[in-house]
Amino acid sequence: MLTVQPCVTIGSYVWAQDRLPYDEFTLRLDELRAAMDRNGWPAVLVYGDVREHAALAYLSSFIPRVRWGMALLPRTGDARVLCAMSTRDLPAMRTLTWIADVRSGMGPEWVNAFDPWFERFKGDQAQKLGTLSFDIMAPVLQAAVRRSLGERFVLQRADDVVAIPARRKRPRELTMMRASCKLLEAAARAFAESWRDNHEPETAALDAERVARSLAAQDVRTLVSLDGGRTLIPFQGRFEKCAGPLVGYLAAKVLGYWADMFITVDDDSVADAARHAEAALDAVIANMRPGARADALHAKAVGALAPYKLHPALGGSIGHGIGLSLHEGPEFRASADATLVEDGVYTLQVGAADAKAGNALTSAIVRVAAKGAEVLVRSRPQAR
Amino acid sequence: MDERTSVKKPGRLAAATRYLADQALDGLVAASNGLNNFLESNAVYVFSGVRPIGESAVVLDRDGASTLIVTPAWDEARAAAASSTDRTIGADDLATTLKSAVGAHSLDLSRTISVGLSLLGGALADRMTSALGALPKAADELARDLARLRTPDELAAAEHATWIAERGYERLLEYARPGIREFELAAELYCFMKKLGAEDNFLLMSASQHNLAVRAAGERILDVGDIILSEITPCYRGQFAQICRTTVLGAPRPVIGEKFAILQDAMGEGLRAGRAGATVADVTRAINGVIAKAGYGDYCRPPYMRVRGHGLGITSDRPGDIVDTNTRVLESGMIFVMHPNQYIPESGYLMCGEPVVVTDNGARALSARPAALDVIAV
Numbered sequence: 001m002l003t004v005q006p007c008v009t010i011g012s013y014v015w016a017q018d019r020l021p022y023d024e025f026t027l028r029l030d031e032l033r034a035a036m037d038r039n040g041w042p043a044v045l046v047y048g049d050v051r052e053h054a055a056l057a058y059l060s061s062f063i064p065r066v067r068w069g070m071a072l073l074p075r076t077g078d079a080r081v082l083c084a085m086s087t088r089d090l091p092a093m094r095t096l097t098w099i100a101d102v103r104s105g106m107g108p109e110w111v112n113a114f115d116p117w118f119e120r121f122k123g124d125q126a127q128k129l130g131t132l133s134f135d136i137m138a139p140v141l142q143a144a145v146r147r148s149l150g151e152r153f154v155l156q157r158a159d160d161v162v163a164i165p166a167r168r169k170r171p172r173e174l175t176m177m178r179a180s181c182k183l184l185e186a187a188a189r190a191f192a193e194s195w196r197d198n199h200e201p202e203t204a205a206l207d208a209e210r211v212a213r214s215l216a217a218q219d220v221r222t223l224v225s226l227d228g229g230r231t232l233i234p235f236q237g238r239f240e241k242c243a244g245p246l247v248g249y250l251a252a253k254v255l256g257y258w259a260d261m262f263i264t265v266d267d268d269s270v271a272d273a274a275r276h277a278e279a280a281l282d283a284v285i286a287n288m289r290p291g292a293r294a295d296a297l298h299a300k301a302v303g304a305l306a307p308y309k310l311h312p313a314l315g316g317s318i319g320h321g322i323g324l325s326l327h328e329g330p331e332f333r334a335s336a337d338a339t340l341v342e343d344g345v346y347t348l349q350v351g352a353a354d355a356k357a358g359n360a361l362t363s364a365i366v367r368v369a370a371k372g373a374e375v376l377v378r379s380r381p382q383a384r
Numbered sequence: 385m386d387e388r389t390s391v392k393k394p395g396r397l398a399a400a401t402r403y404l405a406d407q408a409l410d411g412l413v414a415a416s417n418g419l420n421n422f423l424e425s426n427a428v429y430v431f432s433g434v435r436p437i438g439e440s441a442v443v444l445d446r447d448g449a450s451t452l453i454v455t456p457a458w459d460e461a462r463a464a465a466a467s468s469t470d471r472t473i474g475a476d477d478l479a480t481t482l483k484s485a486v487g488a489h490s491l492d493l494s495r496t497i498s499v500g501l502s503l504l505g506g507a508l509a510d511r512m513t514s515a516l517g518a519l520p521k522a523a524d525e526l527a528r529d530l531a532r533l534r535t536p537d538e539l540a541a542a543e544h545a546t547w548i549a550e551r552g553y554e555r556l557l558e559y560a561r562p563g564i565r566e567f568e569l570a571a572e573l574y575c576f577m578k579k580l581g582a583e584d585n586f587l588l589m590s591a592s593q594h595n596l597a598v599r600a601a602g603e604r605i606l607d608v609g610d611i612i613l614s615e616i617t618p619c620y621r622g623q624f625a626q627i628c629r630t631t632v633l634g635a636p637r638p639v640i641g642e643k644f645a646i647l648q649d650a651m652g653e654g655l656r657a658g659r660a661g662a663t664v665a666d667v668t669r670a671i672n673g674v675i676a677k678a679g680y681g682d683y684c685r686p687p688y689m690r691v692r693g694h695g696l697g698i699t700s701d702r703p704g705d706i707v708d709t710n711t712r713v714l715e716s717g718m719i720f721v722m723h724p725n726q727y728i729p730e731s732g733y734l735m736c737g738e739p740v741v742v743t744d745n746g747a748r749a750l751s752a753r754p755a756a757l758d759v760i761a762v
Binding site for chain 1: 394417418419420421422435437438455456457458459461462476500502503505506507509565566567568570571572573574575579580581583584585586588590596597599600601602603614617619620624636637650679686687688689690
């Protein structure tokens with residue numbers, strides 16, 4: 001789910017060398033290097049910003065906490081990270097990545113940090129460079145990149161050639177995602193318990209956030225409903241009491257990896273909607289296996305929800321990949337032809353909506369195993 | 385003051401409409417990428433009063449009619465309730481919806497200007513170009529210029545944000561102790577201020593026996609003798625306010641107090657210099673002069689400091705960075721944070737800063753208690 005992007009991500013950020021050691025990144029880079037060889041790229045430039053940085057984090061472990069960052073990854077030789085931070089801030093930035101050479105890419109520092117790095121690739125003819133995630137780069141920065149590279153280099157989009165991060169999670173990634181899910185579960189319990197203690201939804205969400213952050217979450221996002229689950233809103237600090245069930249959303253990031261969950265606590269007004277939502281989620285999970293089609297899973301969910309409609313907050317989707325990004329592909333829509341992969345991790349989100357019978361949202365994070373599905377975390381039917 | 389009423393700011397839309405008339409322009413398209421940088425102006429917020437979740441745009445025509453487009457579509461109800469525009473549309477495809485809105489407002493794109501389109505992701509900018517045929521001419525300074533002076537409501541919100549920041553710092557003084565990790569302290573402060581109504585917070589908080597700079601909280605465990613640096617920056621109703629504080633766990637070495645006094649003196653000079661009519665460079669020189677006089681003139685540059693303050697988003701980041709190359713003239717009603725934060729070899733990095741509003745007689749701190757070197761007894 002999209003939520004309001006905070007101006008800075010507070011929380012515990014560091015390159016966790018015990019859990020993601022250097023050799024993990026050499027393994028991750030192997031696939032990229034193979035793509036470089038196939039395409040004749042002596043280097044790939046990987047961009048990420050404070051909101052979307054999956055490729056950058058996957059390859060460099062660097063996560064921008066404000067603005068943007070870029071990894072310059074050569075086929076051979078030393079890599080470099082540029083970040084939109086002052087030289088004053090570089091010592092702290094260097095703790096975020098295995099790449100030793102971290103430089104400021106702000107203002108007049110830009111050209112000094114960017115241009116000389118490419119001298120080694122200069123040849124008689126224009127060289128090709130691969131780019132990852134340049135789609136989200138602002139045109140002003142793209143123009144600066146192109147100005148610096150001039151006619152010496154030609155940028156080629158690498159996103160279609162090599163999927164980074166890979167759709168199939170690596171073993172260490174699965175360990176990280178289990179940790180995220182465990183933390184999320186603790187925070188979700190606090191969400192529901194706070195509401196049962198008669199706190200209004202925004203306070204309940206804040207209590208969940210406090211638990212998640214105290215357990216070293218790097219980022220926490222919440223949405224709550226103030227109208228019985230019909231619509232969801234981000235934190236506004238109004239702390240209004242409201243009647244009806246608790247319907248909310250919680251996402252937390254641990255060591256770069258996201259987990260998220262919908263929470264519905266019934267007050268006896270949405271029992272039937274909640275039952276249908278659970279049945280739909282069960283139907284999807286039961287059919288998750290390598291090769292399963294996203295559109296078929298969507299159809300299973302919609303079928304089990306009937307006569308309820310899929311909740312509009314889901315935008316016609318019943319799930320998608322999750323990991324270094326809160327919203328990874330593929331999207332599980334009615335027209336989606338994507339298939340699930342073994343060791344892919346997906347967040348499944350199902351909601352029942354009806355003007356009279358009420359609204360309920362539920363979800364699960366599932367790893368697709370060789371012979372079925374491993375539920376990493378699931379919101380459970382709850383009553384006040 | 386509720387968001388649904390407080391953000392009704394037709395004044396900004398009216399000012400933009402007058403600008404269009406003065407310049408014989410047909411319309412304005414203001415866009416936001418959904419990111420929130422506390423150092424920048426969010427044009428969609430300026431013209432609609434809505435802090436967008438995703439990419440969004442405001443369309444304004446020469447007659448003053450306006451439309452807000454927000455993504456994702458499900459956010460329409462919240463946005464409509466808060467928006468000062470005539471109409472609000474929730475959409476999942478901003479480019480296509482913008483094309484429809486431009487058509488509905490009968491805008492001639494050759495006589496239309498834009499704010500913020502250059503900040504959108506490249507792919508979205510390409511889709512917009514494709515949908516619209518061409519992008520309107522960029523006028524990226526317009527929103528921050530129109531909003532450079534705070535309205536009475538905005539000043540009240542900034543004052544309340546400052547109040548939250550000061551309560552947050554009091555919480556730090558209560559909560560910080562040897563043995564807890566930086567991120568635990570940051571989590572407590574962040575959530576504490578959120579409970580007081582802070583919708584966002586640029587919170588940097590870190591500690592060391594000898595700091596090189598302030599940074600975001602990490603795993604470090606606090607210990608006796610640590611100097612805790614905090615840059616506490618809550619946002620309330622679209623107004624960020626920042627206080628910078630230095631706190632010692634246990635009795636500080638005398639030199640820390642001596643060097644902190646230099647920063648306090650520099651702050652005093654900065655406040656005196658920050659009157660309407662002075663330039664930002666004047667303020668910077670006043671601050672740097674005190675630090676140079678104390679023998680640290682060579683340290684008045686990165687990486688020993690960054691800037692002597694800066695504007696505060698998300699309405700307008702005017703007057704910009706407080707640096708000696710900024711020749712912008714200060715005007716009554718401008719708000720910025722003034723912070724002579726400085727690395728000094730004998731003490732490490734120290735922080736001292738307040739949000740200020742420019743008046744005819746100097747800059748007035750919005751905070752009730754000026755920064756002091758605080759000590760947490762252990």
